[in-house]
Amino acid sequence: MNSGVAMLELSNVSAAYGRGMALHGITLSVGRGEVVCLIGRNGVGKTSTMRSIVQETIRVTEGDVTFDGQSLLGLLPHQVIRRGVGYVPEDRRVFASLTVAENLRVPPAGHVGVRWDIDAIYQLFPQLKEYRHRQAGVMSGGEQQMLSIARSLLVNPQLLLLDEPHEGLAPKVAEEVIAALLVLKREGISMLISEQSLRTIRGCADRVYVIDRGMTVFSGTPDQFDSDPEITRRYLMATQE
Amino acid sequence: MTAHHRHESIIWLGAAVAAAVVLFAFGPGIALLGTEIMIMALFACSLNLIMSYGGMVSFGHAAYFGLGAYGFALAIVRFDVPPALALACGPILALLAALLFGSLCVRLSHIYFAMLTLACAEITYAILFQAYDFTGGDTGLTRFVAPRFGLTPQLYGLVVLVVLLLSLLILRRLVASPLGLAIRSVGEDPYRTAALGYNPRRVQLAAFVVAGGFAGLAGMLFSVFHGNAFPDYAGLAFTLDALVMVVIGGLHSFVGPIYGAIIYLLMKTFISRYVGEWELVVGIVLMAVVLGAPRGLAGLAARLGIPSGGRKS
Structure with a gap:
């Protein structure tokens, strides 16, 4: 399913916060137009993996992270973003005191003719248009997630990183998020999505990686993942050891 | 939203007319007090830009106020610049200093940022205080222009009022502009702003430099007001006054610092006439505000239905 050359490639990445090692060998790739799911339990390094891509707070000590064939190491977060990476962090973090419309005006205005402008965003997420004068901090979790995704789209990314986009959302709201992600997939946006289980995003994942204790421990298609229940038992069950 | 804007314009206009009336109706004493209030309001508003919008608490904002005064004074005393031109030298010197110190300070955040701003201001103060041959040291610079250029208190007050209104207009536009949104975003969450393609430090520096420039403008007005420049203008006391x-007045409000300047200087002027320890009263008021109305007078006013120009606007 890997369509062509990898757009994002992490090769044997180790990374640390200060002296505390968080990743011990993450290898993964995302091809052009591909949706890749990164699953693992709480605290195994999903967020750290995302951060090692956007170079936020974590320091890559070994291995390399490349985007479009060029290393991202040593760049500042905003420089990674400007190369075409959108990042929707774990806890959403909308700018609570700004209105919805103001949140959407924060990303630097794109060039004329770009795919994602405010109108396109309002078409994808009609609720955001409806609530555009509302303060972002008072919206529901699902609406804030939509806003967070929308905001990242405005930088017109080729690759979107979504860190646990369904965390804490009601099932019905989670479905709306999935629907939006499917639209983005059809648009050809590559995505790397982290989740605690494959269940939620089964419908749009092309490939799956499982990570455990900062290492990639499985790589394959969703079907291959399903055919090996041992993987789920060993790496994804909540209670173990 | 135009109705809202019109409503707001009317309030601004009304406040400006009221200020002008106060300046002219109650004699020179009140005009002088009013002018000082307006200058300090401008200074506090410049601090408010980085505090309420940029999320940066500075313990050294008076450095730029002081340099605004000295830029003006030194241009005349040491470089024989014509006074009209020297007026621009104050804010420009403050702006350049803010650029220099700011690029150092924005590397850190929270209390470390505050300590760096304090260090920069102490260095500024020390230089102004020590360099006798150039700055006049602790005796400052005096008698280089007539106070207020010889204008009557009322007329100079009017000039300051106009400068204040224009500055507020510019600041108001700024906070609603794309840069202003970026400043507010960084104030809330620098990481998120970086994730949208901004360099948060660059945004913070821009806010810091603008704030420094307006502080310098206030310092220059203050120097003209008294016809002098003293190292104290860059000292910690002035920073604390503005804080x-x-x-x-109210954090997170655009007009809060104006309320704050009015109340603070009225207390300082009138209470000190009756009570020796007027700082005691200020202390109690400050305690009451922080504990009872953390959004300040502007927050109270908003609860009574008076628009406070809050940052959501």
Whole structure:
């Protein structure tokens, strides 16, 4: 399913916060137009993996992270973003005191003719248009997630990183998020999505990686993942050891 | 939203007319007090830009106020610049200093940022205080222009009022502009702003430099007002005055610092006539505000239905 050359490639990445090692060998790739799911339990390094891509707070000590064939190491977060990476962090973090419309005006205005402008965003997420004068901090979790995704789209990314986009959302709201992600997939946006289980995003994942204790421990298609229940038992069950 | 804007314009216009009436109706004493309030309001508003919008608490904002005064004074005394031109030298010197110190300070955040701003201001103060041959040291610079260029208190007050209104207009536009949104975003969450393609430090520096420039403008007005320049203008006391005005007036409000400047200087002027320890009263008021009305007078006003120009606007 890997369509062509990898757009994002992490090769044997180790990374640390200060002296505390968080990743011990993450290898993964995302091809052009591909949706890749990164699953693992709480605290195994999903967020750290995302951060090692956007170079936020974590320091890559070994291995390399490349985007479009060029290393991202040593760049500042905003420089990674400007190369075409959108990042929707774990806890959403909308700018609570700004209105919805103001949140959407924060990303630097794109060039004329770009795919994602405010109108396109309002078409994808009609609720955001409806609530555009509302303060972002008072919206529901699902609406804030939509806003967070929308905001990242405005930088017109080729690759979107979504860190646990369904965390804490009601099932019905989670479905709306999935629907939006499917639209983005059809648009050809590559995505790397982290989740605690494959269940939620089964419908749009092309490939799956499982990570455990900062290492990639499985790589394959969703079907291959399903055919090996041992993987789920060993790496994804909540209670173990 | 136009109705809202019109409503707001009317309030601004009304406040400006009221200020002008106060300047001219109650004699020179009140005109002088009013002018000082307006200058300090401008200074506090410049601090408010980085505090309420940029999320940066500075303990050294007076450095730029002081340099605004000295830029003006030194241009005349040491470089024989014509006074009209020297007026621009104050804010420009403050702006350049803010650029220099700011690029150092924005590397850190929270209390470390505050300590760096304090260090920069102490260095500024020390230089102004020590360099006798150039700055006049602790005796300052005096008698280089007539106070207020010889204008009557009322007329100079009017000039300051106009400068204040224009500055507020520019600041108001700024906070609603794309840069202003970026400043507010960084104030809330620098990481998120970086994730949208901004360099948060660059945004913070821009806010810091603008704030420094307006502080310098206020310092220059203050120097013209008294016809002098003293190292104290860059000292910690002035920084604390502005901090207290911002907090009493109301954090996260555009006009809060103006309320703060009015209340603070009225207390300072009138209470000190009756009570020796007027700082005691200020302390109690500050305590009451922080504990009872953390959004300050502007927050109270908003609860009574008076628009406070809050940052959501």
